[in-house]
Amino acid sequence: MAAVPVLKFSNGKSMPVFGLGTWQSPKGEVAEAVKAAIACGYRHIDCAWAYGNEAEVGQAIKAKIDDGTVKREDLFITTKLWNTFHRPDLVEGAMKDSLERLGLSYVDLYLMHWPVAFKEMELLVEKGFTKSIGVSNFNSEQLQRLLQTEGLKYAPVTNQVEVNPYILNNKLISFCREKGIAITAYSPLGSSDHPAFRSDAAFRRLFDEPSLQELGKKYGKTVAQVVLRWGLQRDTIVIPKSVTPSRIKENFQVFDFQLTEEEMNVVSALDRNFRACAFDVTSKSQYYPFHIEF
Numbered sequence: 355m356a357a358v359p360v361l362k363f364s365n366g367k368s369m370p371v372f373g374l375g376t377w378q379s380p381k382g383e384v385a386e387a388v389k390a391a392i393a394c395g396y397r398h399i400d401c402a403w404a405y406g407n408e409a410e411v412g413q414a415i416k417a418k419i420d421d422g423t424v425k426r427e428d429l430f431i432t433t434k435l436w437n438t439f440h441r442p443d444l445v446e447g448a449m450k451d452s453l454e455r456l457g458l459s460y461v462d463l464y465l466m467h468w469p470v471a472f473k474e475m476e477l478l479v480e481k482g483f484t485k486s487i488g489v490s491n492f493n494s495e496q497l498q499r500l501l502q503t504e505g506l507k508y509a510p511v512t513n514q515v516e517v518n519p520y521i522l523n524n525k526l527i528s529f530c531r532e533k534g535i536a537i538t539a540y541s542p543l544g545s546s547d548h549p550a551f552r553s554d555a556a557f558r559r560l561f562d563e564p565s566l567q568e569l570g571k572k573y574g575k576t577v578a579q580v581v582l583r584w585g586l587q588r589d590t591i592v593i594p595k596s597v598t599p600s601r602i603k604e605n606f607q608v609f610d611f612q613l614t615e616e617e618m619n620v621v622s623a624l625d626r627n628f629r630a631c632a633f634d635v636t637s638k639s640q641y642y643p644f645h646i647e648f
């Protein structure tokens with residue numbers, strides 16, 4: 355089985371460019387999804403305390419280690435600090451709670467799920483709970499502020515943000531690249547089960563886009579595979595979520611074809627700056643990241 359390409363972070367550590375998303379993966383299904391993913395070659399799993407399913411993810415990881423498919427060090431596990439634990443005295447406890455649920459002694463990457471505070475997370479690297487730390491949903495101003503923090507020891511290695519053909523996020527991507535911060539593209543398939551798509555008929559689901567269907571036909575690939583390939587060719591790390599074993603396998607078969615520059619542009623032309631994951635309930639917070647352009 356060919357290894358997944360990796361992307362090297364600014365701190366010298368590497369992350370597989372393809373991972374399994376687990377948001378909205380229900381208990382009772384997520385363990386099977388993680389096992390199916392590891393069995394077909396995924397080595398990177400994207401988790402979060404807030405997804406409420408870390409324990410099941412952990413059981414699946416243990417099962418695949420116990421049956422000899424992988425060793426712990428073959429896997430790249432990300433999880434995230436939730437917003438209710440940003441007070442400095444709560445950070446380590448939240449990290450330990452995630453580790454306990456996952457059944458792990460360390461994670462490879464710990465992200466601040468939404469932009470609030472970062473300093474305390476540095477200690478988690480020093481204590482060996484995580485190999486790297488990063489952020490999620492930070493806009494450029496918040497990143498700039500973070501990077502200018504006096505005495506910052508560990509710059510965030512990645513910013514995990516929404517990127518798919520409906521939201522290219524080009525300016526934020528350029529900004530991050532200039533600062534040596536890798537981009538992890540969440541909702542890489544447009545989060546098609548997101549409530550926004552159910553209530554807003556004006557938005558076509560990515561899977562129904564004729565231009566993507568046509569590209570799929572040309573390469574004998576599905577729309578999901580075309581979109582994921584596009585994400586990889588933009589040097590973003592993609593973490594599609596699925597609890598359907600056949601889709602988990604399908605999504606992974608994207609390393610055997612290449613879109614031309616012109617075809618990349620066809621996919622990018624679908625941009626409409628549409629955010630599936632606007633997390634409006636926090637829009638009154640002073641830290642809400644989406645009030646500025648990028």
Ligand SMILES: NC(=O)c1ccc[n+]([C@@H]2O[C@H](COP(=O)([O-])OP(=O)(O)OC[C@H]3O[C@@H](n4cnc5c(N)ncnc54)[C@H](OP(=O)(O)O)[C@@H]3O)[C@@H](O)[C@H]2O)c1
Nearest residue numbers: 375376377540541542543544545547578594595596597598
């Ligand atoms: N940091 C953050 O704030 C944040 C926010 C959002 C997401 N994320 C992370 O990013 C991951 C991915 O994003 P997402 O879950 O929003 O959405 P996504 O991966 O863009 O889309 C997931 C949806 O697509 C379906 N799907 C998957 N593969 C498919 C295929 N080959 N054909 C047709 N449908 C397919 C899945 O259905 P089935 O599962 O039923 O197969 C699910 O409904 C999350 O799970 C999470 O780990 C992070």
